[in-house]
Structure formats: structure tokens, C-alpha cells
Amino acid sequence: MKTVWLIGIGPGDPDALTLAAVKAIGRMDVFFLLEKAGEGRDSLIRFREEILARHAGDRPYRIARADTPARDRAAADYAGAVEDWRRRRTDVLAGLIDEDMADGESAGVLVWGDPTLYDGTLQSLNELMATGDRPDLAVEVLPGITSVQALTARHRLPLNRVGESITITTGRQIEAVADDAGAVTNSVVMLDTRDAYARLASDPGLDIYWGADVGAPDEVLLSGPLPETAPRIAETLRERRARRGWVMDSYILRRRRPGPTGAG
Known part of the structure; x- marks a missing residue:
């Protein structure tokens, strides 16, 4: 055997x-x-x-x-x-x-x-x-x-919100629903080589919790309203890709609602 x-x-x-x-x-x-x-x-x-x-x-x-x-x-x-x-x-x-x-x-x-x-x-x-x-x-x-667990832990963010489902998806799938306003509620996005979050950057109701190389000595964490945070993520990705040739990143897109952020 x-x-x-x-x-x-x-x-x-x-x-x-x-x-x-x-x-x-x-x-x-x-x-x-x-x-x-x-x-x-x-x-x-x-x-x-x-x-x-x-x-x-x-x-x-x-x-x-x-x-x-x-x-x-x-x-x-x-x-x-x-x-x-x-x-x-x-x-x-x-x-x-x-x-x-x-x-x-x-x-x-x-x-x-x-x-x-x-x-x-x-x-x-x-x-x-x-x-x-x-x-x-x-x-x-x-x-x-998983990178999902590491990401939520580093952001001190509960993965779930009360009475709401969680979607674990890819950048390709996020691009597919980018034109459907409100389609993204609480999504973990992985394998995004396409920077799909940028397609949603005009949505003022979305927050993003992003991490690159989480757990590594040079990890980077960024979070905040997506329209404000997307340019910072894009610049960080450009710098790290130019310097290292690769980045392992993932993020959570979460629609803002009344109550403490992330708690539901």
C-alpha cells in the first residue's frame, strides 16, 4: 500500500x-x-x-x-x-x-x-x-x-454576521456580478489575479478587509470603505509584484449595515 x-x-x-x-x-x-x-x-x-x-x-x-x-x-x-x-x-x-x-x-x-x-x-x-x-x-x-481564517483573525473580524450567509468565491466570479448593484453582501474573495475589487470601487456601501502574504513577516493589512481603500490596495499590489514577482492576497467585501462593523 x-x-x-x-x-x-x-x-x-x-x-x-x-x-x-x-x-x-x-x-x-x-x-x-x-x-x-x-x-x-x-x-x-x-x-x-x-x-x-x-x-x-x-x-x-x-x-x-x-x-x-x-x-x-x-x-x-x-x-x-x-x-x-x-x-x-x-x-x-x-x-x-x-x-x-x-x-x-x-x-x-x-x-x-x-x-x-x-x-x-x-x-x-x-x-x-x-x-x-x-x-x-x-x-x-x-x-x-486557511488564508480566510488568518485574514479574519488578523483583522479581528468575525467571518459571519447574524442572519446572513457567507460566500467564498474568486476574483473571476466577483467580476461576473460587478454590474449587479447589491449582489455582494458578505464575500470572501480568493485567487484574485484580476484585481476584481476595483470593479466595485464606486460602491459607497462596501467595506473591504484585505491582506497580502498574511502570516509572513512582511504581511500587509488594509481595510476601510472600498472607494477609499481600493487605490491603496492597487498601489501596494503594484509595488509588491514589481519587487517580489508574486503576491498571495485575499479579502472580504462586506456591505455596511447598521450596528457595529462586522458584528451584525
Whole structure:
């Protein structure tokens, strides 16, 4: 039996690992390190290596590296491009399992945040098991602290408001409803490479709670009415992208209503 462990390692703070994650890291025989090409790649890999140096202990382990396939972000068929990317990424994982694991071994995949929130690794492994070609493959999932939890904690903001639902969505989806006045009430926005918040910046009823690289030593937090705060966020993003090549950011868009901010 080969067992692949998806281990949530939080949004960027080495101290944000759960005790279960620390224990699991100390039991792994091999770690799969996958990262996409581009600026910032090396620092993301170094963070994972720092996690291993802290928590793997004295037990010998191996590291198997592979490149995550690039996705065509300009494709007219968005869903088709994502599906093609997932298939190619599944093939990469299959190669690591077949070539870099022996029977009876455990492999760890260190996943940013939580393996069940906007990460495709679990879906790829489920697809591999569903084919029946690897009856000796098992998968275990250890949840991690998400960027959503880190963001609300750093802003000292309850995620929920009384009598109201919460939407966790993407920048692409926010753009899709930007012209529908009042469509956004209480939304957590992730994976926004499109700066979609700017499409709503003329709405005087929205507040934004934004964070970049939350948990890292150089995290940035900005909050306030969206029309006033959006230009500050845009300038911060320009500076950090120019300096570092990448930014991990997320934010909450919340429509203002009577009562203490965020409390409902």
C-alpha cells in the first residue's frame, strides 16, 4: 500500500501548522514538492523546505520534485483550460507516485492553506484512485489553517454576521456580478489575479478587509470603505509584484449595515 498525505501547512506562517500536521511530517518517507514556474518559485519552495527542517525530525526522508504544468490563463474556454491543466497535473502526480514511492511508504504533499479549499491536488488523487489502476493507493487529508481564517483573525473580524450567509468565491466570479448593484453582501474573495475589487470601487456601501502574504513577516493589512481603500490596495499590489514577482492576497467585501462593523 502507498499512502499519500495531503498536509495543510497554513497560508505562510511556519508556526501556523497544526499538531497533527507536525506529527505527520515526522512520519513521511518522501515529500513531493510541486511548484509552478515563474518569479517567486524559489521562495515558495524555500518555505516548504523550512517547514521540513523544523518538523521532519531525525527520521531520514527523500524529496521528489516536479514542475506543476502551466495553465493557459488567456484561453477563451476557461473551464476547458482548467480541465486540461488538471489532467496534466494529475499525470505529474501519477508519475511521482509510480516512480518515487515504494510499496508501504508514505508521501507528504505540503499544501498551502487547506487541501480542500481551492487546491486541485485532492481532486487529482481521487481521480487516480477512481480509475482502479492503482488499487494499492490510499489518500489521507490533514486540514490546515486557511488564508480566510488568518485574514479574519488578523483583522479581528468575525467571518459571519447574524442572519446572513457567507460566500467564498474568486476574483473571476466577483467580476461576473460587478454590474449587479447589491449582489455582494458578505464575500470572501480568493485567487484574485484580476484585481476584481476595483470593479466595485464606486460602491459607497462596501467595506473591504484585505491582506497580502498574511502570516509572513512582511504581511500587509488594509481595510476601510472600498472607494477609499481600493487605490491603496492597487498601489501596494503594484509595488509588491514589481519587487517580489508574486503576491498571495485575499479579502472580504462586506456591505455596511447598521450596528457595529462586522458584528451584525
